[in-house]
Amino acid sequence: MYYIQPHYHGISRTTQDYARMAQAGVVAVAEPSFWAGFDHQYAGSFIDYFRQISEFEPTRAAQYGIRHFCWIAVNPKESENLSLSREVMTAMPSFFDKPTVLGIGEIGLNKNTRNELVIFQEQLELAIKYRQLVLIHTPHLADKRKGTQLTLELLHNLHADPQRVWIDHVEEHTIKAVLDAGYWAGMTLYPTTKMSPSRAADMLEIYGSERLLVNSSADWGPSSPFTLQECAMEYRSRGHSEQELIDVFHNNPARFLGQSSKFDISPIGLSPEPIANSTSARP
Amino acid sequence: MNKNNVLDRYYLDCRCMLLELAATLDRYDRAALPPRGVKPVDERLLRLGRAIAILSQASAQPDRTQRILQLLSDPDL
Numbered sequence: 001m002y003y004i005q006p007h008y009h010g011i012s013r014t015t016q017d018y019a020r021m022a023q024a025g026v027v028a029v030a031e032p033s034f035w036a037g038f039d040h041q042y043a044g045s046f047i048d049y050f051r052q053i054s055e056f057e058p059t060r061a062a063q064y065g066i067r068h069f070c071w072i073a074v075n076p077k078e079s080e081n082l083s084l085s086r087e088v089m090t091a092m093p094s095f096f097d098k099p100t101v102l103g104i105g106e107i108g109l110n111k112n113t114r115n116e117l118v119i120f121q122e123q124l125e126l127a128i129k130y131r132q133l134v135l136i137h138t139p140h141l142a143d144k145r146k147g148t149q150l151t152l153e154l155l156h157n158l159h160a161d162p163q164r165v166w167i168d169h170v171e172e173h174t175i176k177a178v179l180d181a182g183y184w185a186g187m188t189l190y191p192t193t194k195m196s197p198s199r200a201a202d203m204l205e206i207y208g209s210e211r212l213l214v215n216s217s218a219d220w221g222p223s224s225p226f227t228l229q230e231c232a233m234e235y236r237s238r239g240h241s242e243q244e245l246i247d248v249f250h251n252n253p254a255r256f257l258g259q260s261s262k263f264d265i266s267p268i269g270l271s272p273e274p275i276a277n278s279t280s281a282r283p
Numbered sequence: 284m285n286k287n288n289v290l291d292r293y294y295l296d297c298r299c300m301l302l303e304l305a306a307t308l309d310r311y312d313r314a315a316l317p318p319r320g321v322k323p324v325d326e327r328l329l330r331l332g333r334a335i336a337i338l339s340q341a342s343a344q345p346d347r348t349q350r351i352l353q354l355l356s357d358p359d360l
Contacts, residue, residue: 141298172306192299199306206313 004253005029007215028067032106035077043087071105079119105135109147148174186213189227197231
């Protein structure tokens with residue numbers, strides 16, 4: 001079984017994660033820019049962070065045979081500071097040509113404030129101008145429903161191409177609106193407090209796997225990259241085939257991220273014919 | 284711990300467990316009927332319903348856990 005982990009924050013994880021993910025079948029990860037647990041004070045801090053995830057982190061993952069891609073952005077939580085956000089945004093285009101940068105993300109809303117909306121819109125316009133893929137964070141807990149609605153309205157007003165936009169952290173009360181509008185939807189699994197592997201398996205069964213992504217968003221908080229494998233086990237235990245698993249956990253990320261020419265991992269199809277073993281192949 | 288501390292510390296865990304319970308009951312409702320000859324209404328589901336009712340009942344004593352465990356116990360001593 002091969003996995004692509006489409007939302008993973010490697011800079012806050014130990015190298016042991018990469019070793020264990022490789023052992024567990026992960027062939028690639030994509031690392032969005034996010035909040036590091038405290039607010040950056042300087043634009044240069046963001047630039048160094050973008051350098052870290054676009055230049056250094058791929059070398060760390062490569063030691064274990066894992067491809068590492070990334071997204072750059074001012075994350076929603078820090079976008080409250082308009083002047084700092086705009087200073088960072090002027091430097092972002094210089095990263096778009098780097099070989100592992102897939103697009104702009106995660107942008108979006110955290111507390112649904114006016115300033116967050118302003119920077120969200122400006123980063124979306126930047127993505128449209130430079131034809132970048134977009135990864136959108138939706139708020140957690142009580143702010144999610146309103147934040148998702150505001151997100152959908154903004155995307156509609158800007159005429160964003162739904163096929164190139166992934167709206168993340170959907171749950172039962174937001175997934176339908178996202179899929180109905182034609183966007184990709186991501187379900188983010190956590191060991192506690194938020195989406196669980198069994199609930200994600202439920203939604204795969206209810207809505208089907210088309211334009212649905214599953215990720216673990218392992219970061220500096222209580223989280224684990226292996227909730228992805230837990231979800232695959234849950235899905236398999238309900239009788240879903242190996243090809244269905246590969247479609248969800250490998251091929252769907254390959255399909256969405258593969259819209260960037262830099263992401264060169266193709267979907268996998270299992271052969272319908274059994275492959276002869278070495279004994280029977282001998283004369 | 285005071286009452287606010289309890290909610291500060293355990294609210295998110297409770298929210299998560301509540302959603303898991305709701306998702307499990309939804310899963311049950313969506314699931315296919317059991318094979319012919321098997322009772323469609325399982326006694327365990329009825330017990331869960333009674334236990335959920337206990338959760339929302341006010342009580343003079345903080346004894347919801349004990350009452351639910353008694354409800355879920357073999358009645359034959």
